[in-house]
Amino acid sequence: MLFKRKVQLAVISDVHLGTFGCQAKELLQYLNSIDPEILVLNGDIIDIWQFSKRYWPAAHMMVVNHLINLIAGGTKIYYITGNHDEMLRKFTGFNISNFYITNKLVLTIDKKKAWIFHGDVFDVTMKHSKWLAKLGAIGYDTLILINSAFNWYRQKRGKEKYSFSKKVKDGVKSAVKFINDFESIAAEIGINNGYDYVVCGHIHQPVIKEIKTEKGSIKYLNSGDWIENLTALEYNYGAWEIYKYNEDELAKSIELDFSTSVSKKSDELFQELICEFKLKAS
Numbered sequence: 001m002l003f004k005r006k007v008q009l010a011v012i013s014d015v016h017l018g019t020f021g022c023q024a025k026e027l028l029q030y031l032n033s034i035d036p037e038i039l040v041l042n043g044d045i046i047d048i049w050q051f052s053k054r055y056w057p058a059a060h061m062m063v064v065n066h067l068i069n070l071i072a073g074g075t076k077i078y079y080i081t082g083n084h085d086e087m088l089r090k091f092t093g094f095n096i097s098n099f100y101i102t103n104k105l106v107l108t109i110d111k112k113k114a115w116i117f118h119g120d121v122f123d124v125t126m127k128h129s130k131w132l133a134k135l136g137a138i139g140y141d142t143l144i145l146i147n148s149a150f151n152w153y154r155q156k157r158g159k160e161k162y163s164f165s166k167k168v169k170d171g172v173k174s175a176v177k178f179i180n181d182f183e184s185i186a187a188e189i190g191i192n193n194g195y196d197y198v199v200c201g202h203i204h205q206p207v208i209k210e211i212k213t214e215k216g217s218i219k220y221l222n223s224g225d226w227i228e229n230l231t232a233l234e235y236n237y238g239a240w241e242i243y244k245y246n247e248d249e250l251a252k253s254i255e256l257d258f259s260t261s262v263s264k265k266s267d268e269l270f271q272e273l274i275c276e277f278k279l280k281a282s
Helices: 024-033 058-072 086-091 125-127 130-156 164-172 173-192 264-281
Strands: 004-013 036-041 076-080 099-102 102-109 112-117 197-200 209-211 218-220 232-237 241-246
Touching: 004 102, 024 036, 024 058, 036 058, 036 102, 036 112, 036 197, 058 076, 076 102, 076 112, 173 197, 173 209, 173 218, 209 241
Parallel strands: 004 036, 036 076, 076 099, 112 197, 197 218
Antiparallel strands: 004 232, 102 112, 209 218, 232 241
16 A cells, blocks of 8 residues: 655645646656645646647546545645636636635644745736737747757766756846746735745745845745646645655655546546536636
8 A cells, every 4th residue: 555645735836737848647646645634736737828639648637637536535625726727717716525716825824824826916927918928838838848858868878857948047137037026026915914924836946935024024935846846845743845756766656557547426526526617607
């Protein structure tokens, strides 16, 4: 029987199911290695911007099935909408069983308040030039696809992986400034509202750090992504940690059965979810 780590709270974001860059298999191994009380899906889980019926691998469907099985098994799951799955924002307030859809979330954890949201609200490109943001998303996905082929070749030659996009982000001053501004704005608003933690995604930069201003301090956390960094946030026993798949040998050793189907209870829940979505959308 597979040993699963007990996790009080896990936060994942920027999975981008439905794109070539999505690391669904690795995410499945991670999800199969933990037993979370609460799981927060902090935006861009399904990439509706680039969704195509022509590309929906078995591993991507298995992620959805696994989440449904978690809900059916009693795990509380919050789905916070992001920009790539913004279509789901019309379902804000939706709740069935242990599953909730919302645009932002405030959780009280051990008497401390965590303000959790995706983060695209701070993105000027998203607000004023959505078509440019969508074009950039396609370019990013293409870059990741090329990068994957490049890294396959490097690994064959015994060399370490190399990230094109990280090199671009680290080398372009405007990208670095955007990340710094993003973190500062999130922290400032969090401090003004009396929160202890501010938890984001969106910028694919996993980090935990204390940010201080003239009005106080707050712990800023970002869960990263499942395209390049393969990271998540975990909270246990009063402490936050960044989970890194690439350093988890146990998760990487988990063998996945792609013939596994959802349970009857999970299938009934999935059908109920679909019916509720159709009613809301009509």
